Amino acid sequence: MSEQSEQIDRALERKYDAGFYSDIESETFENGLDESVIRRISAMKNEPEWMLDWRLKAYHAWLEMDEPEWAHVHYPKIDFQAVSYYSAPKSMKDKPQSLDEVDPELLRTYEKLGIPLHEQEMLAGVAVDAVFDSVSVVTTFRSKLEEAGVIFCPISEAIQKYPELVKKYIGSVVPRSDNFYAALNCAVFTDGSFVYIPKGVRCPMELSTYFRINQENTGQFERTLIVAEEGSYVSYLEGCTAPQRDENQLHAAVVELVAMDDAQIKYSTVQNWYPGDENGKGGIYNFVTKRGICHTNAKISWTQVETGSAVTWKYPSCILKGDNSVGEFYSVALTRGRQQADTGTKMIHIGKNTRSTIISKGISAGRSNNAYRGLVSMGPKADGARNFTECDSLLIGDTCGAHTFPYIESRNPTAIVEHEATTSKVSDDQLFLCQQRGMDPEKAVSMIVNGFCKEVFKELPMEFAVEAGKLLEISLEGSVG
């Protein structure tokens, strides 16, 4: 290994700042999953009968399904009976009506993570739903949003307050038995966010959900549903962290987006779940199903910065059903240590003149493996549809892996699909140039990696772009000296 590669390697040694545990008294279900657990979750949430039915149907479908094995990831078989499917701070039981009633320890947790929940301290223009283990702790700026007609609340609350809306759209994009993890989520989901933007409304602020796993041996199964009515617009941000632990923890979320005619949804994620230690001990298994449907002229844009999790299995997708609809996927995935990521997207072109763009940047270091997996499908009616895909991988060191598995399917002679993929490394020449111009190697690597990711970062809302940049910098921050 050259001296410079060593420098890069050191530069990549990484701290996980969000690895603390909050000592909060919680009510946690005993491990295990059967019908009674699902009934209990449903009862805790005071759900209507139809919701319970729906969960039970999903559970029975799940029992018949096999865990997917096609992804380029390897991990010991998960014992789904060794997981607790519900955990909530005891203080949340009485449903605090305002921030003043929320357990201060909880608020401190979010403060430590850099997400102050007091509105006056918050970034103006960002409303936050804070989900702690299985429950939503607080949702900020609700009244301001209500003025605009925007609904932004925990999904458990939406099931009570807006049952028709939830009933109409839940499972309409990701069907109950879509895949193994989605079915599991349908059976046991505990909380998450619900967003509804009425016709013609441009949501006055960024909406954001911050997911925190705290309790040991619990799985987090959140569910997010965003409905943007005709001609509306919303930008939604999602962040996540978890304590540092030696055991793996499971996170299996489902996100559904519905963009009606002329609507636009921008969904951004900065995923920083605990990735496990250098030797691959611990870390979150992040098995997520995210999918949106675009009606006529609608647009859904997924942007993700994935730096955490021991194993990531995630393919935010777009069903471009309406004519002229647009799907976008911008992704940065950084893996190091023993992390494994298998992530990408599916763009299903159904309508005429539908367009999709996929930009994926994978950075692999340490002994990690980073794979892009995607599908672009052009249906028989997708006349004039276009896709452009670019997948670039950057390898840092010779013990990691970078992989690309794009599936392309076309049934339409007028559709155009273009896919390009390249691999490169941080070259000694680049490093030398930067150092010759007076930069230390750590700064140089961070700069080169940032440059590599630029196309994706520019898609993030400003507040998140800053966070993402910092996250990469922390990831690249080390003990070079």
Added chain:
Amino acid sequence: MSQWLNQVIEHASVPSDFLATVRQQSRETLQQQGWPGRRAESWRFTPLTSVAKREVKSATDVTAQHAPEIDGLNAIELVFVDGKLTTDCDKLEVPDGVLIATFDNLSEAEQQRAAKVFGQVKPEHHVFGLVNDVASEQGVFIDVADNVTLEKVIRITNLVSQDVDAHTRVAVNIGENASARIVEHAQGDTPSMTTAFVEYMIGDNAHLEHYRFALMAGQAKQIGGSHFALHNGSTLNSTIVGYGSELSRLDVDIIHRGEHADAKMNAVYLLAQGELFDLHSNIEHTQPNGTTEENARGIIGDNARAVFNGRIHIHRDAQKTLAELNNRNLLLSRKGLINTKPELEIYADDVKCAHGATVAEIDEEALYYLLTRGISRSKALVILNFGFIQELVNQVPDDAIREWLLPKLSERFTRMEVK
């Protein structure tokens, strides 16, 4: 398990020759791994149900036939008809330093060399490769000694003339600094089921110019592979031409087992009404400093289906590799279907690898240019579509083969429906 596979295993009378151990192993592997399931990735887009249910049929009354004429091609001809070798290898005029003989007619030293090729290049778990190990009765060994340059082309032709199961096998060893040109040619359209596998061991600094014409059509099911192991400093230039048929599948493996090897492969496929063609190419770089360039292009006509899977796998030690793969497809009809998947699997950092895949319409600008020159729209489309294929055919190194191929493909193309 499938009925067909069971019958193949039952019927196979594994010859007790020097390859018996390998064949026996393959038989066991087949029994263990069984028939590929519905989710098997390598058969995901190419259903095997028609094979699974087939009754094994052995050949009756095989009559010798000539290989299809290629004007100006000076070739040593080996012909299999319905799976039986109809050429008498002893009567072939073969230059010094070149051996062409059936497996049962090898000296001990020759057997040792053949054993280093048979089953040593093709992938371990390919179900039809294993079937071929077990069921191919009369294999041929081609051995080109060190430092020999073979001027003549060797052509291996597979013909079918009846409803038959036919399994043919050839092992090729090209010695150090040697040079050879080999053509694999398959033709026929009877409702047959053939497997044809050829393995090539290409020695240090040796050169192989290779062709595979998978031209079976109609109800013929052709499954086969050309598999190359490249050693230090060796070069390969391969041209693949595929027609579709009821089921047509070809696997090409290019394995860099030595350093500084250079491989180039061009593939074209033209699929007419209702045909299926599946090309799986796998490029393995296990050693440093190798280069590979692969271009595959296809035109898919009415109701036809093309499957392309192009994998580049760079192993940990294969630093300084250059590997590029490009797959381009033109779909002519709304009823056609293309599934393409270029794959990169990379474990070394100091490499340059790229792949691209497109499914596209005709370039509007080029079309406009032709129209401004007075060429009719329909004619312009034919010229442009065919130009897309012709660009690769023009790179065929052998003049006689190129001259034979162009009109042949052009004729096939004009029969394909252009929108």
Added chain:
Amino acid sequence: MLKIQNLHASVEDKTIIKGLDLEVKPGEVHAIMGPNGAGKSTLGYVLSGRDGYEVNEGTATFNNQDLLDMDVEERAQSGLFLAFQYPVEIPGVSNMEFMKESVNAIREKQGKESLTAAEFLKKAKEACKQVQLPLAFLKRGVNEGFSGGEKKRNEIMQMILLQPTLAILDESDSGLDVDALQVVADGVNSQRDGERSFIVVTHYQRLLDYIKPDFVHILADGKIVKSGDASLAQEVEKNGYAFLGKKYEESEV
């Protein structure tokens, strides 16, 4: 031969040609000059019928036929030729095959017999020599890997082979050195026979030293703003497009 009246044309909803009048009689050479963005190339595309170039108003007749009603290839078959500023590369299609197809399509329209391969080859070789391209270029893919100058000469070679009645040369001089410019000009001049007409679109005056125009028109903002004889080109050479007003003052000549 060509009569354009009050032509308005747009690309992607942006109007580029805004009321253009021009009449070209047999045997005449018209030069169209103008600053960047004046609509010079658009005119060639509109007259040849390129997709996406919409005529919103006005008429254009060619040999008394409604030009705007014809398909791209019909216009070509009727004798209209466009030499492209940036000829496209068509890999895999040989220059020879391409031109033979083109020549015969036009001959067919004229009621002439197709040329045999041998007859065509003879003509192609002559044309190739005339524009000083090596004969090997006939076998290469259309414009594939040609330099800028070679592409321009290839266009002139096609013009010589196709024998149009009206040739529109779109900046056939751009990017050429003096020798190549001479070859292009000689090619054009050899085709001047008192019947065939030319529209020479150029940004620079220097091409007009080699191809003497009968008329010079200045195109600015989609209209012909000034017309004159060859001396107008000299004037532009000396003083630039300043007379068009401040907007064009900076525009290089």
